[in-house]
Amino acid sequence: MSSNTSLTDLIGIEHNKLNFFQELQKNIEELTTINLQSEDQRREIAAILDGVTDVMMVLSENLEIISVNHVFEELFPGINPIGKTCYSLFRNVDKPCPECPAFRAISTNSVCKETAIFRVDSRNLQFDMVASPLKHPDLTENRILIFKRDVTLEKEYQAKFYQAEKMATIGVLAAGVAHEINNPMAAVAGFAEGIQRRLARLDESVPDDLADDLHDYTDTILKECSRCQDIVKTLLSFSRPVAADFLPVDINQVAKDTLRLLDHQLRKNKDINLTTELTTPIHHVHGDEAQLKQVILNLMTNAVDAAGDSGEIKLQTFTEGDNVGLRVCDSGCGIPPENIDLLFEPFFTTKSVGHGIGIGLSTCYNIVKDHNGEIVVDSTPEEGSCFTVLLPIK
């Protein structure tokens, strides 16, 4: 109140007309400080974002890319994504993908996840996508933050693990079955041999034609018993642990063993004409017998499927330079050129649902790669395909 006013107040020596200039200077000072602070914050946030190893994108509500992180640039060098829609960039289509998690994220205002396969650089990569809505009262429109993590390798390992687990289960089963069958088989064989021994002493007392029949029957029983025992032995070899040490392996023996397993399947397709050309003698290769059996099994299964009801399948072994080779050819439908690159991708398959999950060839590829070998495919549509496995001689 004015009652406090004194003469000194009126003179106001220490008071002067305040200028905007002062305020401006003060503002500039404050702004400089604030600017430095926000620059520090920006750098810190940038450092955090640079530490993120997933592809990160901010999308507008109509899925236009607003910003991306450096991982995007590493994955898609030389592409400027800003302003492009994500579906045109990743899928090369002109409308949003039906499974897009971004829409769900924005409509439910929650974090949505989805796994999808994208073709990048002529490779199929599998991505885990996480879409988070960016809704903020300060933002004029809603945005979506997308994380894409490349999980291709993880999925491959996962598939391999499933396969290994499956094989181990089969191995345990086979070992049990083999054990249980071996005993009755030994008894059957023993009794057949007993009949044959007694027949020798009864030669005089039984008619010749009956003795011939009994000889013939017991021979057949023994032969089939022996075959059963061989099958059982082959099954037992599958039950060995997957991580077996590499040992010298006779590829011809592996091929023969595998064919024996396929006997039943081949007999089912009666019109398939299987020829084998096994070069003997052949160098041993250093490897895991069970795994190599799986390679041949897979290639043969594919060949049988490709050949259809009638056709020819040829299994060869050969020596070529420093390699031992194994080739499976079929006279089947062949592979379209556009699929050649995809053959060894996990989960790529042309088989109908329930007939394959697309893991066989990728498993083959991994096994051959582990043996320092290579696998080559040569195919003509409607004429047939040849898969050649080359393994180094050691």
Added chain:
Amino acid sequence: MQITKFAIPEVIFGNGSIKFLASCAQRLGAKRVFLVSDKGLESCGWVQQVMDLLAEAKLECIYFNDLTANPRDTQVHRGAELYHETNADVIIGLGGGSPIDAAKGIATIVSNGGKVSDYEGANRISHPLPPMIFIPTTAGSGSDVSQYAIISDKEREVKMAIISRSLVPNISIIDPELLVTKSRKLILASAVDALAHAIESYISRLASPFTEPQALNAIKLIAENLEAAANHKDPEALTQLAIASTAAGMSFSNAGLGVGHALAHALGGRYDVMHGMALPILLPSVMRFNIPSCKLKIATIARTINGASLCSIDEQAEQVCDSLQKMFEDLGVPMRLRDLVPDEADLEEICKVAVNDACAVPNPREANWQDLLGICKEAW
């Protein structure tokens, strides 16, 4: 000797000087000018002239005229709102004391926020004000060069004095040609206000060698030219009054006023009387009350008005009160307080308000409310 200070704005003076308005505004960074004036000036055509000058320089103009004679805090708040809404920059005040004080009030609220009453008293303004240019159209208030703004608080029925160096405008453009359209009554009221400024600041306890010559010069010019200006609207006399008003403004702005203005503010707050009409009534009694404290100075005022005298100092001092009273009576100004105040019983309350007015502080003779009541009774 007391340390003093002398603060005045840039003053542009002369017939036709209003034409520099736009360039002055531009130099202060104007793009959208906030013009404060009132309806009386609209009818004289001055508002339109200012607007034309601004338009010619392609300056946008926001016009605010929602003002009464004694500007009110509510009007000031409305003006500040409009300033913000329209994103205006430089404030131009065109008019007598009312629009200019309102412009000061608006500028204060614009950059300091709050209410006008928050800044009542001295040195309460803490933030810089927007650039201000004032164009006085009366030769009296001196508000265009002063650090004072008087705003009415209708609720408390008081006139608040806001005193701050920040209220000194950046530029004051004083064009005497703007005075010719004024009525006789307004010319008189303004000149008496200026005379009161000059006399009160001359005898003020804060008077300094920088304010005293200004005050004496103003007293002399008003005494010599008032009659010709009021009765004949003599342009030369009006120009001299404009000079006198500005000089008085410079003086009182730095030396302060006295109980005369304190009482006038209290009366104005209560009865909305014309400021310039209360002063001639009070001035002779106020001077008489002050004689014991500044006899020599009052004698000097007497010689300035009446010329050299052979009388004693005591006689001269007494004479000046009479000659002032006679001068006002000759000009037909009402000279009794009873003409303004309906009830004598109100005086006590008015004096209790006036004793708290910041203007009363530098009065040469200490005055309590009973002293002020004595002055009022004498003028009744």
